[in-house]
Amino acid sequence: MTEGFLPGCYKNFPQETGESLPGYLLRLSHANGYEGIADLLRACTGARKAGVTEMVHALRQSENDLKTMSRVAVGDERHLLHHLGFVIIDGAIGLHKARVDDDAWLTGQAQVCPQCLATREILSEDWDLALVTVCTEHSCLLLDECPECGGAITWNRSHPCHCEHCGADFRHVRTSAAQSAEVDVAGDFAALAPFRLLGHGAECLTQAWDAGFRIFKGLALARRHWAVVEVPPKYLRNMRLAERHRVTQLLAQVRHDGSYHLPALAGHTENILEPLRSIPKPTACRKHAMRIWQGELGIPRPLAEALSSSLPFSDEPPGHEVFQGRPPSFYTNEDVADFLGVSGPTVYALIKARKIATPTTGEAFDIDEILTAQRFLQDGLMSLAELSMLLGIPMSGADDVRETYLPSWNPRNKADKRVDLEVVMQYHLHLLAKFDDQMPLVGMVALGELATRTTNPLETLIRGVTVLLSGAVQSFSWNRPYRWADLMVPVDDVALVLVGA
Structure with missing residues (x-):
């Protein structure tokens, strides 16, 4: 002992090898009559008005408080310093030569291995990590809720082995066996x-x-x-x-x-x-x-x-590789148009869409940007035929779609009705974020079926998608193959889709 004990505990004992920091504090608080970890830390370190997990997380980052608790527990300020981590500003701590994200530590609940507790009442440090779901000693799943009352196991409990809600003893619980590969993970x-x-x-x-x-x-x-x-x-x-x-x-x-x-x-x-x-x-x-x-x-x-992707990506080589180290130089819009095989207005549209930057006077266009624009024209635009495949209905009335919902990427060219893939993706992803894949299909009807009942199916389908994205329909589902026509709405909400059709 270097500096002796500090007051706070009349029963003193060291932390075991591999023991959890909050687990040790829980043992210490229980042995000394405290209500729990929070009560102990408030009495000994002056911590105020914080949840248990927040207090423990702060303790991992405070050398002074770890030294204080070490002296309270065993009279040696170095005893708990192996838990000390340094703060990393992007939401993590450095611990044991690793960056440990704040999200890696369990806070909403704690977890235990009943077999370990039955052998000795020590809570393992491994169990503090959200990424550890299996006891590596007994090859069984950990336990994070009481089997008697269903309540979550948390660090608010006053006894290492008992449920804070009903008092059930975790040591008598049987948990499922884990596969050896899961134990390895x-x-x-x-x-x-x-x-x-x-x-x-x-x-x-x-x-x-x-x-x-x-x-x-x-x-x-x-x-x-x-x-x-x-x-x-x-x-x-x-x-x-x-x-x-x-x-x-x-x-x-x-x-x-x-x-x-x-x-x-x-x-x-x-x-x-x-x-x-x-x-x-x-x-x-x-x-x-x-x-x-x-x-x-x-x-x-x-x-x-x-x-x-399970298959390797095909790399898109830079300009100097495409042209074996001698990329051509293009100084005018006409030069770019000839290389891409498009019209002058299309080059202007590429510039306006920020696919190509206009060079300063006397400088050439960036060849990598031109190649990127070429790939955009080939893969980044959706034709009417492709849109029809996505929507799931014929593209009659395409002018209305172009003008009101899916605008042409090149409004100066009335003949070019292609749509920017990113625009379509955004709508599709919003639907992906909103649909309920657990919703029962009883009492549901597909947008495609509703659309065929009207004089302009395309307009009806687009209106239906707009209604779903607006939030007017509280919940909806989506059937394979996940075209817009496969969106499923409750029968009670059909009027919202068909109004005005």
């Missing part, structure tokens, strides 16, 4: 060590623990998050164990010889984004997936591609 996350990840190539890439966390979080995201391209900062920490364990099972299926084969996870991404397959552009789904995996979750491109 849990062990990988518990170790806070780097991951070995395989993409489309044969080379195995070693990535920091944080990359494994981000992949786990991406696999846990709901369909609405993929649709609106959003990764909530606080998501895993409040998920129930059953939901998190589904991700463990996915990862267990692709773990072989200590490495994770990411292309085998692309099927999950494709299933989540299945409604995008109705857009007759083969790359639409995987390009959108990249917005989440690479753009939002920050997964390195080779690995993000593997998570987005």
Whole structure:
């Protein structure tokens, strides 16, 4: 002992190896008659008006408070300092040479292994992580709710082994057995060590623990998050164990010889984004997936591609490679029009759409931008035939659609009725975010069926989609193959769609 005890506890004992920080505090508070962790920390550190999990999280980042609790517990200020992490400004702490996102720590509930508690009343540090759903010692699922009353297990309880709601003893609970591969996945996350990840190539890439966390979080995201391209900062920490364990099972299926084969996870991404397959552009789904995996979750491109598509991407080479190091120089709009095989107004439309930037006087157009514009004209626009496939009804009355809902990408050219794929994608993704895939189909009718009852089916279908996106219909469903005509609305809301038709 270096500086002796501080007052606060009359029963003093050390923390066990591998014991959870809040678990140790719970044991200490129970032994000394406190109501719980929060009561103990308020008495000993002066913490005020915060939830237990927030107080513990703050404790991990405070050297002074960890030293205080160490002296209260065992009289040695160094005793708990191995829990000290340094703050990372983007919502994480540095701990054990790893970046541990704030979302990796459970807050909405806690979890336990009944078999471990039956052996000794020690709560494992591994169980504090949302990414650990299995006990690696007993190869069984952890427990996050009381089997007697159904209440969530939290850090608000006053006893390590008893339910805070009904007093049931967790030590007598039987939990489901876990597969050996699931135990391995849990062990990988518990170790806070780097991951070995395989993409489309044969080379195995070693990535920091944080990359494994981000992949786990991406696999846990709901369909609405993929649709609106959003990764909530606080998501895993409040998920129930059953939901998190589904991700463990996915990862267990692709773990072989200590490495994770990411292309085998692309099927999950494709299933989540299945409604995008109705857009007759083969790359639409995987390009959108990249917005989440690479753009939002920050997964390195080779690995993000593997998570987005089971097949390798075909790279789009830069201009100097296309032309073997001697790209041509174009100084006028006419030169660009000749190269692309389009009219002058089309080049103007590309400039207005910011696909090509007008160079300064005396400078040439950027060849990479011109090649990007060429790909846009080939793959980034939807023809009337393609729109008809997506809508699910013939495109009669296309002028009305172009003028009122899906405007032509090139309004100066009345003959060009193609629509920017991104515009169509935005409407499709809004529908993807809003539809209820659990809604029973009894008492529902398809928009396509309603449209055929009217004199202008196309106008009716477009109105129906507008109504759904406006929120006027509280809930709706969507049938395969996920064309707009396959949108299902309750019979009670049919009048909203047909009004004026």
